[in-house]
Amino acid sequence: MSQLILGVHSGSHDAAAALFDGYELKAAVSLERLTRNKGDGAYPDLAIDEVLSIAGATRKDVDVVCHSRTLMPTKYFRNLSGFDWLKEQYRTHLRGKDRRQMMPELFRNNTADTERFYDSAALLRDKGFREGTHSYFYNHHEAHALPALFYSPDWDDALLVTADGGGDNVHYSHRHFANGALTNIYGGEDTILTPAVEDSLGKMYGAATKALGFRRVRHEGKVTGLSAMGRPVRADELAAKFSVDANGRVHSTLNSDREINAFMQSLLKGLSKEDYSASVQKVLEDTMLASFERLLAQNPAKHVGVSGGVFANVKLNRLLAERFGLNEIFIFPAMGDDGLPVGGALAWLLRRDGLANWLKNRRELGPVYLGRDFTATVDGALAAIPNVKRTAEAPVAGTVQRLEAGQLGAIYTGRMEYGPRALGNRTILANPSRRETHDLLNERLSRSEFMPFAPVATAERAGDVFDITKVNRRACRYMTIATDVRPDWRKRIAAVVHVDQSARPQVIERADNPLYHDILTDFERATGLAALVNTSFNVHEEPIVNTPSECARALTDGRIDFVVTNQALYVRG
Incomplete structure (x- = not known):
């Protein structure tokens, strides 16, 4: 219909x-x-x-x-x-x-x-x-949960878990899919008129973000990055505020936003930012792992689908993938509230058609290039700017040569990505072989990130560089999970390796993005390196670029050295 x-x-x-x-x-x-x-x-x-x-x-x-x-x-x-x-x-x-x-x-x-x-x-x-x-x-929370199941057409069972700072009166939801039935365990319409309970790990993490002087609901990734550099010296004190019951429900003795904020501020006293972040991250990990262990014991499944802001935490996602003997974990790429409209429409379709018909219509998500396509106009727009020059270089060959020389370049092609990650159509690329690339990118883009920049590799070569398995492969397509970097690659791609020897890779198929894939392939031929730095095509505190004019401004402002499109390569002139 x-x-x-x-x-x-x-x-x-x-x-x-x-x-x-x-x-x-x-x-x-x-x-x-x-x-x-x-x-x-x-x-x-x-x-x-x-x-x-x-x-x-x-x-x-x-x-x-x-x-x-x-x-x-x-x-x-x-x-x-x-x-x-x-x-x-x-x-x-x-x-x-x-x-x-x-x-x-x-x-x-x-x-x-x-x-x-x-x-x-x-x-x-x-x-x-x-x-x-x-x-x-x-x-x-149903809107957070449904996309992971709908876009996993081969799953015959699943535990669906959501966790965030709150929505529709709860901070979590648990659903179980088995034998063709989808069962609400907790956090559905049955809880919408029950008294609200402050048990949110998402709010706890947000309060920690604020205590460190960052912006909550924006800079939680900085806490995650800092956590790898510290020791969880006060984790026990924070962990005492949270518990997990026999059904996998998280509970907390911090009963209001005011209590959460006050306690998280007091926990910081006398700690370095790194040790504080490590303490916060450990409590998040340990509590969620305990919740999943009990949920899976009562609701067996070989597949786990997660969404909500808590699961923007790629370190947590990695632990979930590695701990429970799963066949696969899938994190919906737009895991924050910007992903709700997709899940909301799927919820309507579920009610309209019933579960059996809804399940028959499941499909692969594919590349999340879901914004406007400016391919037909970007070259004309760039060429029309007086201080932008189109070079005579072939797009792929010119890009590879410039990246090899240490320049920073951006791909601008096709439709804009949906969700928080740049996945190849609005992406800045750099040579990953030198650690100083990290500092150069931060300086050019006015960023002060603690995480290293993420890598991208082709589907053919990603498993040779990163610990890609059947469990995390699809999540890596959307850059929503951390993995180990294989030992013989850690020094070779130092700019994308974190202190715990992990990275957050993107795996790209040529069918999804030929330009992106071909640059990677030719870069390896030229340098022997099977990965590139991939970071969002934006300046710190700005959204990822959308229009050609925003792309041009980044070039003329000197944020990047060149832009490559399907047709040409452009530099400041």
Whole structure:
């Protein structure tokens, strides 16, 4: 059954939109890539129009709009009166805030039926959708969980786990797929009206990020990077605040955001940043491993699918892959809230068609190049800039020669990636053989990262350089897991090897990105090195580039030495 389904997430961060035609994912875009506001959580009108435009559709063509139950435009809330009404007038008109959280209204009205207190028909009408467009509000953690199962068509069983800073009243969910049935263990609609419990490892990690002077929901990766350089000297003190019950549920004695923040700040006293981070990372790992051990004991599965912000932690993902004798682990590439629109649309399809039909439509995810394709215009745009020069070099040969000489270059080709990782279409490349490359990249890109830059290798050669197995291979395609670097390669590609001898590799198939693959292949012929540095084509605190003009600015600002497209190679002129 063909149906145009729009998934939308609007929240405090990582707003996004995704468009399905039936079960086919046509486009997905994070709002930040369009507004250039990192982590933008506003209502994603621009992203909605972008995914529709990519698919050649308009709002009038949409059949179903799927929203997360989070911050929504205030004027469509029903039955606001008294103090609630006055508060919203202050928020909307005096503070310039025109959105309100849905969860308090679920409790105030004692219902998860959003139509009882939210006029979604009026919202859709005012947003330009046609009369009769169906509105659906999806469950936050179900939307995190479903993509891992849907995009794993060969799985006949799975444990699906989500963990984050919270959504729809919980911080975790557990689901079990076996014998053709999908069972909710914890964190579904059954918990949406239960009293909220602060048991979040995600919030704990975010509070640690803030205590270190970084920005929570943005810089947690810095804590992960620092952790490898320290010792977990106060892990026991933090671990005492968390426990795991016989069913795999995580519990905490830190019962509010204030308690979490205060304790994490006090834990830092007298510690180096490295030892503090190591303590935090160890508690995250040990607690989640204990949870998975008990979940798997009661819900046996050879496949694990995870999502939610906690599973942006590639060190944790590696331990999960190596500890439990799994056949495979899959981390949905857009594991944060920007991935919710995909899962929300899949949740609607599950309700529309039933599990048996939904399972029959499962498919491989493929490359997540789901943004707009500027291939037809990028060369003209670059050539039109006065201080940009097109060279006479062939794209692949010129790129290899320049990388070998130590230059920094960027690939700009095809459709923009979906999710937090640059995967070859908006990617900066560098020679991995020298450790000083790490410092050069940080200087040029105004970054102060503690993790080394990630590597990329071809599917044919990745297993020779990294510990790629059947368990982690598909996760490595999307750069969502850490692996060991094989001993004979550690010094040869020093710029991408962390202090614990691990790396976060991307594995690329030629069918997914011929330009990227051919550069890697020819670079190895020239240097003997079977990997390159791959880092996001962006400047620190800016989103990954989207348009040709953003690409050109990085070149003219001297962030990179050259840009390569399918057609040509460009330098400052």
